[in-house]
Amino acid sequence: MVDYWILGLKAPTNIEKRVTELQTSLYRDWELASALALPVMIPISFLPPQPASQDSGGLRSALRRVVGKQAPYLRTASISEIEGFLFWQLEPREELQRLAASCSKDFARGDSEQEPLFPVGFGFYLGSVEGQSGSRITSIPAPEPLSFPARAAVLIRVHSLGGEAQGAEQGCTATQTWWHSLFWEELARLPLRKA
Secondary structure, rough: OOOOEEEEEOOHHHHHHHHHHHHHHHHHHHOOOOHOOOOOOOEEEEEEOOOOOOOHHHHHHHHEEEEEEEHEEEEEEEEEEOOOEEEEEEEOHHHHHHHHHHHHHHHOOOOOOOOOOOOOEEEEEEEEOOOOOOHHHHOOOOOOOEEEEEEEEEEEEEOOOOEEEEEEHHOOOOEEEEHHEEEEEEEEEEEEEOO
């Protein structure tokens, strides 16, 4: 069985509602089960699973070191396919890259080199294209651009219930069905302050 830890950002409720509507329509219209597999979030980095003994207070302290206390301001952009996954992209991308770089410094990598389940640092995760054609993807209309401050930083543990992720040794594009059998839980949440 495989555990993945994902550090992400949460948006205000009204923004997350729009993301949920997008994911629900992808599930309903395209039958993309992967669109409903994870909570609404902006994935920033996959982290190595930490020792089981680490408490939520210690995890919140680590989040504070990585993200800080100030909420980054972000803007929604287009819906794009990246390595077989759909994202509602966010700008400025440099802010997401800065947070990802901070993660790799502050969370110990250890010996495990897990391949990520999907690309990170682009925007809201909407799901896998699950073999759909690229021409259909370009037809997904993005909602009107929205600006918002991130509401919180979260650490999510994703646990595969079906054993080893299929083809994990071949990279994230080979793990095509990880969303079929998983459990996720929020390990820590750090509220962020508006500047």
